[in-house]
Amino acid sequence: xxKVLLKKQFAExxxxxxxNQKTGKARSKAAVIGYSVLFAFxxxxxxxxxxxxxLLLKDLLKIPDYEWVFFAVMGIAAIMFGxxxxxxNTYASLYLAGDNEMLLAMPIPIxxxxxxRFSGVFVLSLIYSSSVTIPTLISFIIFGKPTVLAIVFGILxxxxxxxxxxxxxxxxxxxxxxxxxxxxxxSFITVILSFAFIGVYYFFCFKMxxxxxxxxxxxxxxxxxxxxxxxxxxxxxxxxxxxxxxxxIFTAVTLALSALCFFVLCKTYIKIALINKGEKKTVYKRxxxxxxxxxxxxxxxxxxxxxxxxTYMLNxxxxxIIMPVATVVLLVKRNSILAFAELIKAESPKLYNLLPIxxxxxxxxxxxxxxxATPSVSLEGKKLWxxxxxxxxxxxxxxxxxxxxxxxxxxxxVLSAAIISFALKIELINVILISATVYISVVLNAxxxxxxxxxxxNFDWVxxxxxxxxxxxxxxxxxxxxILPIAxxxxxxxxxxxxxxxxxxxxxLVVLAIISRYFGNWVKNKGTEIFNNx
Amino acid sequence: xxxxxxxxxxxxxxxxxxNLSLQIxxxxxxxxxxxxxxxxxxxxxxxVGVLKFDSGEIYIDGNSVKNSPIEAKKKIAYIPDxxxxxxxxxxxxxxxxxxxxxxxxxxxxxxxxxxYADVLGLKNELGNSVSSYSHGMKQKLAVISALIHNPKLIxxxxxxxxxxxxxxHELKEIMKEHCxxxxxIFFSTHVLEVAEKLCDKVxxxxxxxxxxxxxxxxxxxxxxxEDVFLELEDKNA
Numbered sequence: 099x100x101k102v103l104l105k106k107q108f109a110e111x112x113x114x115x116x117x118n119q120k121t122g123k124a125r126s127k128a129a130v131i132g133y134s135v136l137f138a139f140x141x142x143x144x145x146x147x148x149x150x151x152x153l154l155l156k157d158l159l160k161i162p163d164y165e166w167v168f169f170a171v172m173g174i175a176a177i178m179f180g181x182x183x184x185x186x187n188t189y190a191s192l193y194l195a196g197d198n199e200m201l202l203a204m205p206i207p208i209x210x211x212x213x214x215r216f217s218g219v220f221v222l223s224l225i226y227s228s229s230v231t232i233p234t235l236i237s238f239i240i241f242g243k244p245t246v247l248a249i250v251f252g253i254l255x256x257x258x259x260x261x262x263x264x265x266x267x268x269x270x271x272x273x274x275x276x277x278x279x280x281x282x283x284x285s286f287i288t289v290i291l292s293f294a295f296i297g298v299y300y301f302f303c304f305k306m307x308x309x310x311x312x313x314x315x316x317x318x319x320x321x322x323x324x325x326x327x328x329x330x331x332x333x334x335x336x337x338x339x340x341x342x343x344x345x346x347i348f349t350a351v352t353l354a355l356s357a358l359c360f361f362v363l364c365k366t367y368i369k370i371a372l373i374n375k376g377e378k379k380t381v382y383k384r385x386x387x388x389x390x391x392x393x394x395x396x397x398x399x400x401x402x403x404x405x406x407x408x409t410y411m412l413n414x415x416x417x418x419i420i421m422p423v424a425t426v427v428l429l430v431k432r433n434s435i436l437a438f439a440e441l442i443k444a445e446s447p448k449l450y451n452l453l454p455i456x457x458x459x460x461x462x463x464x465x466x467x468x469x470x471a472t473p474s475v476s477l478e479g480k481k482l483w484x485x486x487x488x489x490x491x492x493x494x495x496x497x498x499x500x501x502x503x504x505x506x507x508x509x510x511x512v513l514s515a516a517i518i519s520f521a522l523k524i525e526l527i528n529v530i531l532i533s534a535t536v537y538i539s540v541v542l543n544a545x546x547x548x549x550x551x552x553x554x555x556n557f558d559w560v561x562x563x564x565x566x567x568x569x570x571x572x573x574x575x576x577x578x579x580x581i582l583p584i585a586x587x588x589x590x591x592x593x594x595x596x597x598x599x600x601x602x603x604x605x606x607l608v609v610l611a612i613i614s615r616y617f618g619n620w621v622k623n624k625g626t627e628i629f630n631n632x
Numbered sequence: 633x634x635x636x637x638x639x640x641x642x643x644x645x646x647x648x649x650x651n652l653s654l655q656i657x658x659x660x661x662x663x664x665x666x667x668x669x670x671x672x673x674x675x676x677x678x679x680v681g682v683l684k685f686d687s688g689e690i691y692i693d694g695n696s697v698k699n700s701p702i703e704a705k706k707k708i709a710y711i712p713d714x715x716x717x718x719x720x721x722x723x724x725x726x727x728x729x730x731x732x733x734x735x736x737x738x739x740x741x742x743x744x745x746x747x748y749a750d751v752l753g754l755k756n757e758l759g760n761s762v763s764s765y766s767h768g769m770k771q772k773l774a775v776i777s778a779l780i781h782n783p784k785l786i787x788x789x790x791x792x793x794x795x796x797x798x799x800x801h802e803l804k805e806i807m808k809e810h811c812x813x814x815x816x817i818f819f820s821t822h823v824l825e826v827a828e829k830l831c832d833k834v835x836x837x838x839x840x841x842x843x844x845x846x847x848x849x850x851x852x853x854x855x856x857x858e859d860v861f862l863e864l865e866d867k868n869a
Contacts, residue, residue, distance in 0.1 A: 381759070382723070383759070388728070390732050394732070402718075403720050479716075487708075488733045489701075
């Protein structure tokens with residue numbers, strides 16, 4: 099029975115890689131290879147980033163008896179990153195899965211059902227945490243002096259750390275479920291809690307360089323501190339260096355925690371998952387109804403869809419929060435940045451002239467952390483019949499999805515662009531150009547999201563995390579959102595001697611506007627045709 | 633009101649609906665009967681424009697579903713067999729959403745919501761989230777949303793499933809009232825007694841083909857509709 103449930107869970111997670119969502123048929127070998135290559139590329143990219151992080155700490159591997167501090171610190175990074183990857187899914191996939199009632203009505207022991215759900219959390223934790231643990235092991239092999247046993251333990255610790263992350267994820271998911279079961283506005287509670295977590299996470303990332311320098315310079319006192327106050331991390335660090343006892347302790351503690359967490363989840367699962375979330379029922383009192391236009395009604399529907407789902411908001415709307423936070427951070431660090439810019443100006447004025455392009459690229463990258471439009475087509479799910487049976491022009495439906503993205507992403511993006519530009523003393527005309535280009539890039543992102551959603555729709559999901567997080571379209575949309583500004587900056591760098599910054603910004607604005615217009619027309623003609631035939 | 637001409641819908645190698653033709657006139661309640669997988673839902677979904685069909689034509693009040701889908705859809709309302717409604721809305725917000733799409737005035741929507749929510753016993757629940765509704769309550773909400781723009785034709789797929797006896801009775805009365813005022817209803821059902829008592833005309837579909845249609849008395853003759861249905865099922869097996 100467990101095997102069947104696991105098969106179902108994995109089929110759900112990896113469905114989009116092996117099955118064409120439109121036709122329901124298995125993908126060709128070439129398509130599966132293509133998807134796998136793309137996935138491997140993203141994994142490799144993350145591994146490279148964390149390998150660079152290892153380089154900052156590699157000196158720790160040369161301090162006798164304190165090499166373990168390197169692994170303890172990287173262990174924290176692996177656990178944090180693994181948590182970031184799985185925690186937002188855990189609540190939804192454990193407690194809000196659409197097939198919960200159906201499966202619980204079958205003679206399936208809760209422990210089997212939870213194990214299968216847990217396997218999904220574990221896989222996500224493994225994907226994320228291993229992009230830290232694998233480069234850490236490689237760094238150890240290159241820069242340290244590992245024994246065979248240390249390498250074996252290093253390999254074994256990859257899934258053990260992922261298990262540890264999964265347990266922490268489940269504990270957090272459990273508390274989110276418990277708290278949200280007491281409140282009516284569950285999605286906002288989840289979002290607030292999650293943002294608190296993200297805040298701590300990004301604070302750590304922001305301070306990472308300083309923290310790492312301090313760790314390397316004070317490795318012995320840091321080591322003593324970890325040993326005293328974070329003994330489990332000490333055990334993890336020692337285990338990674340090949341210490342048998344520490345390996346046994348860390349593994350045993352992780353397994354014991356997993357068992358305890360599993361036991362608590364089993365005991366409370368039905369109550370939390372099925373009892374009607376403590377929502378107070380109200381008796382309706384007639385109020386004056388308002389009439390609104392079709393466009394407004396559709397946009398309101400999309401906004402309500404977005405704001406009613408914590409999973410949707412957290413995974414696709416991160417940019418809305420990141421942009422103002424990053425702007426504030428940049429304002430705080432304004433003087434250091436300006437001093438650095440002056441330094442560059444003195445060394446190479448042409449390089450300094452790239453500052454407006456760098457700001458543009460930075461804000462577009464931050465804005466690309468919002469992919470609200472991308473899953474919106476698939477999120478219609480089994481409710482697609484409503485839009486299809488109403489007398490609606492399909493383009494209006496699609497435009498509402500694009501507008502949803504623009505309404506949420508454009509104001510913070512344009513404001514961030516303008517504030518950062520002014521703070522960095524960029525010329526007014528360039529500030530206007532940057533802000534306009536950022537706006538166009540948001541519109542482009544919205545249009546591209548809907549196009550991707552139309553080309554790869556998936557209406558047969560059980561949990562909404564499938565179209566939101568496990569969809570290839572969201573991944574592609576994010577990648578394009580990152581690659582595009584990097585390409586804009588790189589091209590600006592190569593052309594720095596042939597074109598003025600202002601002219602380059604105008605060129606970028608015009609090109610993006612043309613592409614955006616072309617994509618917009620595509621949605622209007624081809625897109626509506628595809629939607630009509632779905 | 634509704635004219636289906638040679639409707640054919642193919643899934644892979646299987647003809648789900650095979651050259652089906654029928655006509656429904658204003659004031660008629662038309663029952664659609666058939667075994668599971670006979671092609672009832674496919675036909676109904678094709679009529680309301682949710683499903684593209686391979687050949688044939690469907691006209692609603694003279695508007696082709698294929699060529700003028702929006703005009704056709706303005707005149708109909710659809711209630712599916714499993715009303716998956718937007719559960720992020722409250723009941724009242726869902727009704728307002730549908731009313732906005734159809735351009736129903738403030739006064740008209742208030743009056744109709746009040747009337748039908750009261751009749752179907754859903755009035756007190758309208759402020760609650762659709763996600764908290766039972767199947768029957770969702771069905772009632774789907775019925776109210778179908779009536780909110782006073783459509784000419786209502787297409788219903790198994791409309792009585794999940795409704796409590798009182799609501800089922802009220803729905804039958806609403807259906808009769810709708811047809812008395814010149815509207816028409818096309819609905820599928822497995823409950824032959826309901827079809828026999830409620831419908832003016834019935835059509836029996838088997839393996840995608842229409843095997844018998846006409847007024848209830850024409851179809852059943854001296855027998856019960858159940859006997860005729862079972863007989864036809866055996867004959868065409």
